[in-house]
Amino acid sequence: MTKSTIAATLAMCLLAVQPCAQAADAPAKVNANLAILKQWVIGGDTRWDYLTLDSAASRLYIARASHVSVLNADTGAVLGDIPNTNGVHGTAIASEAGHGFTSNGKDNSVTMFDLKSLKALETIKVGEKPDAIIYDPGSERVFAMNGKSEDATAIDPKTGKVIGTVKLGGGPEFAASDLQGKLFINLEDKNEVVVVDSKKLTATAHWPLAPGKTPTGIAIDSKHHRLFCGCRSQAMIILDSESGHVIGNVPIGAGVDATAFDPTTELAYASNGDGTLSVIHEESPGKFAILQTVKTVKGAKTMALDGLTGHIFLGGVLPASDGKAGGFGVLVVGPKTGE
Numbered sequence: 001m002t003k004s005t006i007a008a009t010l011a012m013c014l015l016a017v018q019p020c021a022q023a024a025d026a027p028a029k030v031n032a033n034l035a036i037l038k039q040w041v042i043g044g045d046t047r048w049d050y051l052t053l054d055s056a057a058s059r060l061y062i063a064r065a066s067h068v069s070v071l072n073a074d075t076g077a078v079l080g081d082i083p084n085t086n087g088v089h090g091t092a093i094a095s096e097a098g099h100g101f102t103s104n105g106k107d108n109s110v111t112m113f114d115l116k117s118l119k120a121l122e123t124i125k126v127g128e129k130p131d132a133i134i135y136d137p138g139s140e141r142v143f144a145m146n147g148k149s150e151d152a153t154a155i156d157p158k159t160g161k162v163i164g165t166v167k168l169g170g171g172p173e174f175a176a177s178d179l180q181g182k183l184f185i186n187l188e189d190k191n192e193v194v195v196v197d198s199k200k201l202t203a204t205a206h207w208p209l210a211p212g213k214t215p216t217g218i219a220i221d222s223k224h225h226r227l228f229c230g231c232r233s234q235a236m237i238i239l240d241s242e243s244g245h246v247i248g249n250v251p252i253g254a255g256v257d258a259t260a261f262d263p264t265t266e267l268a269y270a271s272n273g274d275g276t277l278s279v280i281h282e283e284s285p286g287k288f289a290i291l292q293t294v295k296t297v298k299g300a301k302t303m304a305l306d307g308l309t310g311h312i313f314l315g316g317v318l319p320a321s322d323g324k325a326g327g328f329g330v331l332v333v334g335p336k337t338g339e
Helices: 003-015
Strands: 034-041 051-054 059-063 068-072 078-082 088-094 099-104 109-114 120-125 130-136 141-146 151-155 162-167 172-177 182-187 192-197 202-208 215-221 226-231 235-240 246-251 256-262 267-272 276-284 287-295 303-305 312-318 327-335
Touching: 034 287, 034 312, 051 088, 051 312, 059 088, 088 141, 099 130, 099 141, 109 130, 109 151, 130 172, 141 172, 151 172, 162 202, 182 215, 192 215, 215 267, 226 256, 226 267, 246 276, 246 287, 256 303, 267 303, 267 312
Parallel strands: 051 303, 088 130, 172 215, 215 256
Antiparallel strands: 034 327, 051 059, 059 068, 068 078, 088 099, 099 109, 109 120, 130 141, 141 151, 151 162, 172 182, 182 192, 192 202, 215 226, 226 235, 235 246, 256 267, 267 276, 276 287, 303 312, 312 327
């Protein structure tokens, strides 16, 4: 099958009432044996933020302060660049619309670009200091999380027109979609998750994360109704995504920024600024534990997960090695060869 066919099949598995894989209710029994597989030095400015993966197109988008670097996700080759994205934090991909979107924090704007040519098409005014940005398949809308104005701007991914704004009641960090019309957004300053109806553009609930503090990344396990919230208090707080109850609290590394969940292996990840990748598994219903801690590089706190290969891409400043110069680049983490 082509990558686009595989990606479509994976999406259908996530949406199905009876999932394509792991029919049993109990979490899968797995062993983590992850290691750094590749290191790609890109160079240039050492400021960066979110990484976003377009699995079907094998493209990795990296926010680089004033522009977005676009890499081949298989080889690390630089494919292009999206310039003039002042204070860019993240990238969202709306494949069916053929458009991508960047959140430009210093310009209070979003840039809509063509996915094939990477050419900028529109500059869209949003709220104050947009940070994270995601595409929500449930509503077929792009959402920019505006940190200073404490709201989220909904955008039509086909036209680039603003559809509306959702007041969140706090400063948003990252968001996760259940693919069916709900967004779960970390509020960093309130230590809680706000639930948003992405079709009606209303906030429907606020869930506390105590004892977790300063939440950043968030990821969802739609099958088991779990939310994984990485908190700067060095904890991964796990919530029931239906009730909002805290059902897990796992110690992780310091300086977490991003989290991810792989529905194939049923592993959750936290990328930490202290140079570690925390790998978390639900050993039995409601019992969570660290399965492995992978040593990365200091500052490698943002990541993207490829749901097709299980590879994890981390941004960081790589040291010189084997006669090769160091500099900003990408670490690729995955199962050791042959295992």
